[in-house]
Amino acid sequence: MTRHSILFLSHSNVFEHFKVGSHHYAAELARRGHDVFHVSTPISLIHRILGRAGSASIDAVKRGWMTDENNVHHLVPSSIIPAGLVAGTANRIIRSLPEGQFDLTFVDQPLLWSSEVRTASRTLVYRPTDIYDEGRKRRLQDEAIAQADGVVATSDEVLRRLGLSESRPSLVLPNGVDLRNFAVQTGTRRDVAVYVGALDSRFEWNDVRFLADCFPLWRFEIYGPTGNEPADLPANIQLKGAVDYDDLNAVFSASRIGLLPLTDVPVNAGRSPMKLYEYLAGGLGVLSTSTPTIQENDAVGLLTYTSQDELHTKFAMLAVAAPNPAGKSLAVANSWDAKADQLLRFAESL
Structure with a gap:
């Protein structure tokens, strides 16, 4: 070499x-x-x-x-x-x-x-x-x-x-994903949907609020630097603040769905979110806004949506399946x- x-x-x-x-x-x-x-x-x-x-x-x-x-x-x-x-x-x-x-x-x-x-x-x-x-x-x-x-x-x-x-x-x-940091755990998972990342103009709060209202028994844990969040969020949306990279596997292992709710700002059209493969490596089903870069692959537990009606339907589909071992294969390839x-x-x- x-x-x-x-x-x-x-x-x-x-x-x-x-x-x-x-x-x-x-x-x-x-x-x-x-x-x-x-x-x-x-x-x-x-x-x-x-x-x-x-x-x-x-x-x-x-x-x-x-x-x-x-x-x-x-x-x-x-x-x-x-x-x-x-x-x-x-x-x-x-x-x-x-x-x-x-x-x-x-x-x-x-x-x-x-x-x-x-x-x-x-x-x-x-x-x-x-x-x-x-x-x-x-x-x-x-x-x-x-x-x-x-x-x-x-x-x-x-x-x-x-x-x-x-x-x-x-x-x-x-x-891609650092597979050394993520492992699919087989223990009991809570009814928790998680997002980890920036909470700026690229993040669609309205979609998370919609899900929280539609699925009141689920908890929606949002990890990222706070300060610009909307007022009066539903009680089942929890703002957890920033999380260390080394702690992500523990967060994912106790959750069932990984969220990627994206706004229609131009930059999101080309985004390649690292959390996509990290969610999959951690055994989560993934629900993302559909973009030119992120397309549905239901065989590995990656679902996408273009409307709130679809968002509701796809979330309900993922809610019944956890963990998501099929997603690990896609993560390994990336x-x-x-x-x-x-x-x-x-x-x-x-």
């Missing part, structure tokens, strides 16, 4: 509650013996003043470079002004990196793009995880694609919206271990 120096320029750092694709890829590749560096979006002074930076991220900024248990080297940079509002942030970060040039660089945060990223990379892969139709992110994304050797998108819809030429090397590689192999093969082929 050729040992590579690998750089990830990512939108999220590893020190808060959410784990994203770049964290999993970095860990898997480091376990294979590669020298892996992970740099995330800077935490700005303005974010800290406004209270928009978590304490773990602020602590990480103070500590500088850190190496985790998988031997991934992490940096959470700092800045005065948010990266989305000022040019030059990426240049400063690239110049501070310990490697003169990286064998492989994966960029999923357009705000960390600059021409110096190209100079510092023998092979450069742009890895879009969201749809950017306008603004600074779109402009920087276009610049990154123009100089990248290849593109790896997290969904067909994200790739389609890029408008790449047929000659541009590309790959669709949806998000492990981060397998996806890291695909990502590396693609990058090495460029």
